[in-house]
Amino acid sequence: MSVYNKTVNLGWRIWSWVDDKFNRLYPQDYNPMYYLGGISNLFFWFVIGTGIVLFLYYKPSLEDAYHSVEYLTQKVPYGQAVRGLHRYGADAMLVFVVLHWLRVWWTDRYRKFRSLAWISGVVLLVLTLLMGVSGYLLVWDERSLMLIRMTQWMVGGEHTWLGKLLVGGDKITDYTLTRFLFFHIGVPFLMLFFLWMHYIRINRPVVYPPALLTLQLFGIVFVACYLFPTVSMAPANPEQMPQAMLVDWFYQWGYVGAAWLQQFLGHAAYPITCLVLVAISVLLFALPYLTQGSYLNVVKVIPEKCTGCEYCAIDCHANAIRMIPTPPGIKARGGKGIIAEILPTRCAECGICVGACPFGAIELPLFTEDQVVARIQEITARAKQPQQPVAAE
């Protein structure tokens, strides 16, 4: 029935295997692998919460930025902890975003009626990466300086239009940090819009994991922040380019990759890395359309039988059913005067609405209720016949 062949699909087998292992550790409805999107959203709000505290102490100027972060870390009660939670929370968010992305992709939950969620999800993934990287620029230590320079090389060089746009002029000034701060805080607001788009086609989206799982995940982040306290490197000096930096592998793998490629490609490694990343993003955008498939089995309403009880519209997970006033010419059953209407491009062809309809007023065209009933009759009739004697060998 489906185009997607599960038994030969490696990704599907991997996730089934992982699920099975986690189902032995957790009850089914607490399995963290079933809440990857909800956990990502949880850490998004966790990072926003801790980020507000950091914002209260942050001063976006070249002279004060580094010292304000150090003041927060050293002097403010629990400042070190909040800074650590902000960083490790962001790392955890990226981990779960990536797992969520791979899961919906490999288990075939990304195309057809889910393509809007996939498109907005790719935007969210890119924005998550940008938001994470921009956070490292604000600390204003040697790592920030290196990252800014490398980003400038990626977009073409320090004195190109994009390079100047990034730092706000030929030189790094106070305004550079102001625009990075705006970027770091503005992106989450943009993400809210795309999150809305991400959820809009889902009836009853699950946006948070269960409370016990939440506590467990927060516990892991707290332990990480206690075991590996976050530290700044030496303050940045724009006149002197540092040669090495501490790497956060979650967000800075692109930079590490570009620096590694530099030994083969020279300075061109940076724009090439950037182009490769952009190309991958574009490919991801196109993915649901490359493997679209066709809507052959969209459910059909039989208006004469529909009573307007709304069970199908309530149960439909893809918001593909809406109730409309009974069109003229159809004699309405029931007193509500409404019947169900299908929005074909949102239909998942799953038949959940068929199971919800007590009146048989909605059907999958390729697998009708009559066919199922006939199959049941065939099976029971065959079983009632006397058994065929087994041929003697």
Added chain:
Amino acid sequence: MSDHQQSETPNSRGPLIIGFLCEWAAQLDEYMNEDGTLAALPNVHIIKIPCSGYCKPAWIEQAIQQGAEGVWVCGCPMVDCHYREGNIFIRDRLLGIRNPYLRLKGGRGGARGVDPHRVRGYFKAGVSSEEFIRELKEFSEELAGHPIELGPIKPVREHPGPVLDPTPYNPTGPEPRLTSS
């Protein structure tokens, strides 16, 4: 309709069981004969459906009225339904707490309802096929061993938990009921 008489008809294969299998849940293709029965259990006939939420309780009632001795529905694990909530819906319908519900004997089905020990819901991930077949074997043996009607059953009103699994029939034990495990 009498379950009692039908179970006494000689059937060398074992009790006739009809299963509704979600095509995203446990993958049984490798374990199935061409006519839709399980290779290990030729008395189990499988009807593949796109989602466990597609299964209508009326079909289960019809199958039992026409002589099937057991019916099961298999969906994906709770929360992991490929279509989000289909397995939750069918679980609640089997328990009689969601419309359209399965009319259980002693529950909302009154005296003419379906014997709850003949109906099971399984929620199995893709790779747990062999484990699933083992459990089906147990179900089959249980039906073969205790093909008799049971007393009144109370529907579970509270959140029933992930697995719909009736307690094994024990004539001397407490009143049978639907449990969660």
